[in-house]
Amino acid sequence: MGLFGGQFSSVVEWKEYSDDIIFWKFPSSEIKKGSRLIIRPGQDAIFMYNGRIEGIFREEGNFDISSDIIPFLSTLKSFTFGFNTPLRAEVLFINTKEFTVKWGTKNAINLPVQGLPGGMPIRAFGTFSFKVSDEQVLIDKIAGIKSEFNVEDIKERVMSMLDMLMMKWISKEGKDMFNLQANAYDIGKGIASDLDMEMVKIGIAITSFTIQSVSYPEEVAKMQQKAAAQSMIGNVNTYTQMQMADALTQPNTAAGSMAGNMAGMQMGMAMGQMMGQMMNGNMHNNAQQNQAAPSSNGTVPKFCPNCGTPTNGARFCSNCGTKLA
Numbered sequence: 001m002g003l004f005g006g007q008f009s010s011v012v013e014w015k016e017y018s019d020d021i022i023f024w025k026f027p028s029s030e031i032k033k034g035s036r037l038i039i040r041p042g043q044d045a046i047f048m049y050n051g052r053i054e055g056i057f058r059e060e061g062n063f064d065i066s067s068d069i070i071p072f073l074s075t076l077k078s079f080t081f082g083f084n085t086p087l088r089a090e091v092l093f094i095n096t097k098e099f100t101v102k103w104g105t106k107n108a109i110n111l112p113v114q115g116l117p118g119g120m121p122i123r124a125f126g127t128f129s130f131k132v133s134d135e136q137v138l139i140d141k142i143a144g145i146k147s148e149f150n151v152e153d154i155k156e157r158v159m160s161m162l163d164m165l166m167m168k169w170i171s172k173e174g175k176d177m178f179n180l181q182a183n184a185y186d187i188g189k190g191i192a193s194d195l196d197m198e199m200v201k202i203g204i205a206i207t208s209f210t211i212q213s214v215s216y217p218e219e220v221a222k223m224q225q226k227a228a229a230q231s232m233i234g235n236v237n238t239y240t241q242m243q244m245a246d247a248l249t250q251p252n253t254a255a256g257s258m259a260g261n262m263a264g265m266q267m268g269m270a271m272g273q274m275m276g277q278m279m280n281g282n283m284h285n286n287a288q289q290n291q292a293a294p295s296s297n298g299t300v301p302k303f304c305p306n307c308g309t310p311t312n313g314a315r316f317c318s319n320c321g322t323k324l325a
Helices: 065-072 135-143 151-174 184-202 218-234 236-248 254-292
Strands: 021-025 036-039 043-049 052-057 061-064 090-095 099-104 109-113 116-132 148-150 204-215
Touching: 021 135, 021 151, 036 043, 036 065, 043 135, 052 065, 052 135, 061 065, 090 135, 099 151, 109 151, 116 151, 116 184, 135 148, 135 184, 148 151, 151 184, 184 204
Parallel strands: none
Antiparallel strands: 021 090, 021 148, 036 061, 043 052, 043 090, 099 116, 109 116, 116 204
């Protein structure tokens, strides 16, 4: 036994670990005495016997199958390896990571639009994410007939339902065909919910569905551009005023120099107006003083210098009694 014992030892592991494989069956159904099980990060190992699950092992590490695994198997707890009695069981490895897949409509989806009998053909692109949610269901529905299950298998299932769901949720949330991108989050959320209800039947959960872009026929794209141009022309006055204001703030440009000259002219005109107002004010004050001051040659002023009341030739003010001459 010492000479030939090594020939009966093997390692049960998923060495060719790939990002696009969801589950993989260990190719041999005979587990010999001395075999070890290696579980890497992101993997679960499932032991199956006679077509049914005996145990699911999620802790990563290197385990002795005889002492660390068999005691936890449902119906194989008393199994004892012999010289010629290997354990005839299947080991299936599950990839537990979340997968993200790019999708794109192969054919145009005809979006129902009033006035267009055939609908509006659009294309869309984005990503969706999923992960294994129920290992028991996945094995019952898929693993019994496949030795390997990959991302492309899930993508095919999703794409087979996508056209119908896109039409449903675009019609429900899109409302305006020109604003599908603005409603992309709600549309994607609705599609993810419906996809999840279908994929849970095989043990897969859809964790997200995003629409990154929506493209229209060339004629519709031209209509969008025309509408945007008309909107811009409607605001051309505001746009021009903003451009002029920005140019005037640049001193090293012709517009900036012109603005400086205009500002200088305005300042000069303002100063001239201020000087004229001051001169007019002084002349007015002098006239009032000449009218209000008492006469020095004995004549009576026309108005009382104290209160401004007309004197009518009197020597004393009839209002305040001030002596006028």
